[in-house]
Amino acid sequence: MPRPAKGPRLYKHKHRPQWYIADTGIRSFSTGCTSRADAEAALSIYIANKGRSGATLEPENVTIAEVLTAYGAGHAPSVAAPERIGYAIDALLPFWGRLKVSHVRGETCRRYGKVRCRSPGTIRRELGTLQAAINYAHREGYITSAVVVTLPQAPEPKERWLTRSEAAKLLYAAYRGTQPHLAKFMLIALYTGTRKDAILRMGLEPNTVGGWFDLDNGIMFRRGEGERQTKKRRKPAPIPRQLLCHLKRWQRNGARWAVENKGARCGSIEYGFRKTADDLGLTDVTPHTLKHTAITWALQNGASIWDVAGFFSTSTATIERVYGHHSDDYMASALRAVEGR
Known part of the structure; x- marks a missing residue:
């Protein structure tokens, strides 16, 4: 009596780190994933699309949940910051998950914005992830055509900046309190204009997490050697003289990371920064x-x-x-031309 078919399943290759999918009647193939969770997501995509062809791949027959799952499992691991895609998918699924791709219209996009009740910038980023997921699913053959996601108008860029007095109050409040690591973050950000996530991954020596400060040569490397280059750039730059003195002092005191808390690399400063700013009445100030x-x-x-x-x-x-x-030169040439004879 023949054995019953086992159906689609995962297995770990003996000599390779990736998980593989095996199924009756097909040759086993790699998921490209080294973690069990990612491999299970890839398996769910395979099962959902198994045997589909023709009309079953039309937008009206494919759910948004399937598209987001395919995008999260197939594309997110290859980007520099996959957690951002994960946050957007978590926000999108409650509203969009059960809807079909064909339900993506201007009306549903605007309704999502009302239900989500977040800032236009946040809604725009999340719907941008939805559009990217739909485009990815189309390229990979999960759907026969890609629909267009209606995005809210891009918000005006924020122009809020601190006066010297406000910056001094923030620094003093952090140093005076129990958060010297927060004051270190503020100093680095004010002197270098580096983004929060990049600062929190920077060390005082080369590392596998992020960039580092070369204190001997006075050069700041915002991006580590193993990190992907993104549109945020993160190019090297010289370290300002005042900041270099602080960094050398921190290193002499035993620090290994630019922003340390109790001897370990600080993973987040959001709560401390928000509380410090709010206590000073700077409720519109963010990192x-x-x-x-x-x-x-x-x-x-x-x-x-x-x-x-x-x-x-x-x-x-x-x-x-x-x-x-x-800038001092802003419209200077035009002003000279208007004022000239």
Whole structure:
């Protein structure tokens, strides 16, 4: 009597780290995943699409949950920050999960924004992930055509920056309290304009987590050798003299990471920063405000837009669009022409 078919299943290769999918009547193939959780997600995609063809792959027959699962399992592991895709998928699934791809229309996108009840910028990022997932599913053959996601209008860039007095109050409050690691984060952000996540992964020596400060040569490497380059750039830059003195002092005191808490690399400063800012009445200030502040101060002190873009690893177009009016040269040639005889 023949044995019953086992059906689709996972198994671990003896000599390779990846998980494989085996099924009756087909040759086993790799999921490309080394973790069991990711492999199970890939298996669920395989089972969902097994035997599908023709009309079953039309947008009206494929759920958004299937598309997001395929995108999360197949594409997210290959990007520099997969957790961002994960956050967006977690937010999208409660509303979109059971809907079909064909239900993606302007009306449902606007309804999602109302139900989600978040800022237009957040809704735009989450719906952007939905569009990316649909495009990925189309390229990979999970659906026969890609629909267009209606995004809310992009919000105006935030121009909030700190005065010298406000920055001093924040630093003093952090140092005076029980959060010296928060004060270190603020100093690095104000002197270098580096993004929060990059600062929290930076060490005082080469590491496998993120960038590092070369204190001997005075160079800041915002991105580690093993990290992917993203549109956020994170180019190397010289370390400002004042910050270099602080970093060397921290290293002499035994620090291995730029921002340490009780001898370990600090993973988050969100709660401490929010509480410190709120206690001072700076309720509209976020960690990203420190980057705005660093760039604004540099332009106000006479730095050129070209040099600011290079030092802060930000495109000249962004500097001109968001911060350009702080520069001493802003519209100077036009003003001279108008005032001239």
